[in-house]
Amino acid sequence: MTQAEAVVCRRLVGRTAVVTGAGSGIGLASARRLASEGANVVCADIDEAAGKAAAEETGGLFVEADVTDAGQVEALFKAAYDTYGSVDVAFNNAGISPPDDDSILTTGIDAWRRVQEVNLTSVYLCCKAALPYMQRQGKGSIINTASFVAVMGAATSQISYTASKGGVLAMSRELGVQFAREGIRVNALCPGPVNTPLLRELFAKDPERAARRLVHIPVGRFAEAEEIAAAVAFLASDDASFITGAEFLVDGGIAGAYVTPL
Numbered sequence: 001m002t003q004a005e006a007v008v009c010r011r012l013v014g015r016t017a018v019v020t021g022a023g024s025g026i027g028l029a030s031a032r033r034l035a036s037e038g039a040n041v042v043c044a045d046i047d048e049a050a051g052k053a054a055a056e057e058t059g060g061l062f063v064e065a066d067v068t069d070a071g072q073v074e075a076l077f078k079a080a081y082d083t084y085g086s087v088d089v090a091f092n093n094a095g096i097s098p099p100d101d102d103s104i105l106t107t108g109i110d111a112w113r114r115v116q117e118v119n120l121t122s123v124y125l126c127c128k129a130a131l132p133y134m135q136r137q138g139k140g141s142i143i144n145t146a147s148f149v150a151v152m153g154a155a156t157s158q159i160s161y162t163a164s165k166g167g168v169l170a171m172s173r174e175l176g177v178q179f180a181r182e183g184i185r186v187n188a189l190c191p192g193p194v195n196t197p198l199l200r201e202l203f204a205k206d207p208e209r210a211a212r213r214l215v216h217i218p219v220g221r222f223a224e225a226e227e228i229a230a231a232v233a234f235l236a237s238d239d240a241s242f243i244t245g246a247e248f249l250v251d252g253g254i255a256g257a258y259v260t261p262l
């Protein structure tokens with residue numbers, strides 16, 4: 001079933017959704033899904049070509065923004081409001097996973113700091129910028145991308161990445177609680193490993209590396225970006241009206257598994 005066939009609902013007609021990291025992967029699949037459900041999509045990315053292409057495809061607005069820059073993040077949410085008149089959904093998703101973030105024993109302070117800035121400080125900045133619009137509206141849904149590594153440990157460590165995602169999870173929970181009575185929901189999306197071009201390339205070269213991970217996934221495969229996007233659209237919509245402060249796992253069962261099927 002294609003994504004277009006799967007979408008029978010139009011839950012986000014007239015809503016405005018800001019998506020960071022909309023140029024690729026989970027962000028791109030989510031921008032497509034949110035648009036297909038009727039949202040005005042504001043595609044933010046540091047990569048101008050990719051972000052523009054996403055905005056063109058989804059009929060939305062491209063805003064070039066580095067999510068680690070407070071001024072650019074404020075301008076992003078202002079552009080969304082000025083163009084469409086509301087900020088209903090903030091999908092704070094941009095993140096990096098660079099190769100120099102590895103074991104704590106070999107990861108230098110510069111790599112540590114860069115990952116914290118892009119993965120965690122960015123979420124602080126985006127929430128801080130989005131919340132005042134949502135408070136004025138008395139309504140809004142914030143979805144912050146954490147990861148399954150926020151809830152379980154990996155011997156194949158990416159220490160700053162994992163710590164940053166733990167931070168995103170704890171921050172989202174706290175914001176979900178703090179703003180619950182103002183009609184604003186804040187959830188942490190925790191995807192399992194996703195079948196991205198980068199992952200495919202890495203594992204094609206090194207099948208043992210893939211097997212070491214796949215054995216832990218009850219479903220027996222990595223996620224498709226569209227499967228994560230479906231969860232984003234759900235959390236963005238009023239169908240999730242009683243879900244806030246959640247650790248929303250979309251992980252093929254990894255976090256619940258001890259022994260997986262043969």
Ligand SMILES: NC(=O)c1ccc[n+]([C@@H]2O[C@H](COP(=O)([O-])OP(=O)(O)OC[C@H]3O[C@@H](n4cnc5c(N)ncnc54)[C@H](O)[C@@H]3O)[C@@H](O)[C@H]2O)c1
Pocket residue numbers: 020021022023024025026027044045046047050065066067068093094095096097118145146147148190191192193194195196
């Ligand atoms: N892919 C996975 O297996 C997986 C699993 C769990 C969580 N995640 C998380 O999901 C999110 C998206 O991952 P993905 O695999 O789709 O990544 P991706 O690399 O395919 O896309 C990330 C996008 O973010 C943009 N970006 C990077 N730095 C930025 C910055 N400073 N400002 C603005 N944009 C910036 C990139 O240009 C890119 O378009 C990340 O937060 C990642 O940590 C991914």
